[in-house]
Amino acid sequence: MRRGATSAPRPAVATGYSRPVALRISVVGTGYLGAVHAACMADLGHTVVAIDVDPAKVEALAAGRAPIFEPGLDELLERALATGRLTFTSDYAAAAGADVHFICVGTPQRRGENAADTSYVFAAAESLAPHLGASTLVVGKSTVPVGTAARVLERLRRGAPAGDGVRLAWNPEFLREGFAIEDTVAPDRFVYGVDGDTADADVALLDQVYAAPLATGTPRLVTDFATAELVKVSANAFLATKISFINAMAEVCEAAGADVVALAEAIGHDDRIGHKFLGAGLGFGGGCLPKDIRAFMARAGELGADQALTFLREVDAINLRRRSRMVDLARAECGGTLIGKKVAVLGAAFKPNSDDIRDSPALDVARAAHLAGATVTVHDPKALPVARRVHPDMSYADTIEAACEGADVVLHLTEWKDYRDIDPAALKAVVSSPHIIDGRNALDPARWRGAGWTYRALGRPHPVVA
Ligand SMILES: NC(=O)c1ccc[n+]([C@@H]2O[C@H](COP(=O)([O-])OP(=O)(O)OC[C@H]3O[C@@H](n4cnc5c(N)ncnc54)[C@H](O)[C@@H]3O)[C@@H](O)[C@H]2O)c1
Numbered sequence: 034m035r036r037g038a039t040s041a042p043r044p045a046v047a048t049g050y051s052r053p054v055a056l057r058i059s060v061v062g063t064g065y066l067g068a069v070h071a072a073c074m075a076d077l078g079h080t081v082v083a084i085d086v087d088p089a090k091v092e093a094l095a096a097g098r099a100p101i102f103e104p105g106l107d108e109l110l111e112r113a114l115a116t117g118r119l120t121f122t123s124d125y126a127a128a129a130g131a132d133v134h135f136i137c138v139g140t141p142q143r144r145g146e147n148a149a150d151t152s153y154v155f156a157a158a159e160s161l162a163p164h165l166g167a168s169t170l171v172v173g174k175s176t177v178p179v180g181t182a183a184r185v186l187e188r189l190r191r192g193a194p195a196g197d198g199v200r201l202a203w204n205p206e207f208l209r210e211g212f213a214i215e216d217t218v219a220p221d222r223f224v225y226g227v228d229g230d231t232a233d234a235d236v237a238l239l240d241q242v243y244a245a246p247l248a249t250g251t252p253r254l255v256t257d258f259a260t261a262e263l264v265k266v267s268a269n270a271f272l273a274t275k276i277s278f279i280n281a282m283a284e285v286c287e288a289a290g291a292d293v294v295a296l297a298e299a300i301g302h303d304d305r306i307g308h309k310f311l312g313a314g315l316g317f318g319g320g321c322l323p324k325d326i327r328a329f330m331a332r333a334g335e336l337g338a339d340q341a342l343t344f345l346r347e348v349d350a351i352n353l354r355r356r357s358r359m360v361d362l363a364r365a366e367c368g369g370t371l372i373g374k375k376v377a378v379l380g381a382a383f384k385p386n387s388d389d390i391r392d393s394p395a396l397d398v399a400r401a402a403h404l405a406g407a408t409v410t411v412h413d414p415k416a417l418p419v420a421r422r423v424h425p426d427m428s429y430a431d432t433i434e435a436a437c438e439g440a441d442v443v444l445h446l447t448e449w450k451d452y453r454d455i456d457p458a459a460l461k462a463v464v465s466s467p468h469i470i471d472g473r474n475a476l477d478p479a480r481w482r483g484a485g486w487t488y489r490a491l492g493r494p495h496p497v498v499a
Pocket residue numbers: 061062063064065066067084085086087090137138139140153156157160174175176177206207208209210320321
């Protein structure tokens with residue numbers, strides 16, 4: 034049973050989450066989360082102003098060009114902009130008059146520390162506060178250390194003319210890059226962390242924001258601030274743990290001559306375990322799982338509960354060991370040294386269907402091989418522009434063939450479909466030695482070996498028996 038709304042925040046806004054009501058919404062921060070959230074909210078029928086401090090991002094989005102690659106986002110932007118319900122600006126004053134303000138700014142890892150940098154969230158709250166009217170609802174979506182929401186509410190009330198009339202809810206986001214649009218409009222669940230005093234009104238308003246997905250039966254859970262903040266980081270900690278669990282099994286498989294792919298398939302048939310997130314390979318990267326488990330450990334330490342999360346240190350360590358194992362395998366395939374060897378790296382993004390290179394395992398391996406003396410050339414179907422900009426010291430190629438030209442070893446590090454579609458026989462003609470290492474266990478060993486390649490993979494016997 035869903036908890037029903039009992040009181041409306043103001044008469045202009047109707048109650049009842051199944052009745053679509055068009056609201057005025059502001060979205061602060063237009064990165065991987067905010068740009069998608071803003072466009073989806075406009076597509077649901079709301080009028081949305083999206084605000085970012087980065088003028089280049091604002092200009093691109095206003096012109097209908099997504100500054101990131103996310104499947105379907107360009108089309109969604111075009112559609113939403115054409116309705117006139119979606120605008121982008123750098124001017125916080127444009128947020129005035131909105132019914133709901135979403136905070137979607139970044140919370141990256143602090144340089145040299147495990148903790149999250151929440152300064153962008155507080156800066157956004159401070160910039161928003163002067164424009165908040167009486168009884169306005171601000172909704173935090175960024176992933177934050179537990180205890181942040183209460184501090185954000187204090188900050189908002191201190192800076193807003195309406196003072197204590199300002200309300201806050203924490204509504205963490207669970208979208209996956211590559212599936213961001215469907216995860217926004219049809220998530221597995223909504224979580225609303227609300228404040229005791231205004232809880233019913235806040236739940237009612239959020240129900241109006243999400244009326245369409247709620248009408249399809251999406252579960253909605255109402256909690257306090259702290260629980261909502263913890264739901265988000267514990268979900269990511271669980272996912273990271275599942276991946277590191279199977280990668281720990283991969284280490285044992287390598288030592289025992291067993292096959293982690295067959296092992297994952299077999300244990301996943303147990304419904305209590307399931308097959309999802311048992312993909313052994315190079316491990317997790319991106320702008321979320323790595324920094325979120327570290328920030329979670331740091332926050333637990335501040336709260337005196339550090340012992341509870343010491344296992345996450347091992348989750349992180351197992352994950353990082355996969356990257357060095359990949360470099361070791363590459364070295365072994367090149368006859369014991371990478372000095373003077375040519376290494377082709379297939380993949381720069383941290384996962385397929387995204388151009389996000391934040392904490393990308395693929396680029397980490399590429400850089401390590403480069404530092405070990407190899408000439409490394411990286412290919413990626415979508416992430417090359419950002420990779421070239423952020424890591425100009427590396428070499429890149431626009432085609433798979435050009436990246437593999439004269440290679441002593443090919444490393445498959447991000448499982449794009451383009452790489453599964455490679456004709457191994459054709460590629461063999463361009464490399465120097467036909468050696469491939471599959472860092473994602475996503476290629477068909479029989480196809481590659483059948484075309485005369487030496488195929489190796491993380492966590493699998495060599496040669497693969499399957
Ligand atoms: N990327 C994801 O898949 C995802 C999914 C769920 C949750 N999250 C969380 O959402 C938050 C945002 O992540 P992201 O990946 O979109 O980050 P991002 O770096 O892509 O985007 C953050 C945006 O905020 C803008 N910004 C920073 N300070 C600002 C300010 N004071 N006012 C206005 N704009 C400001 C930046 O210019 C940038 O465009 C993080 O807390 C992240 O952990 C991300």
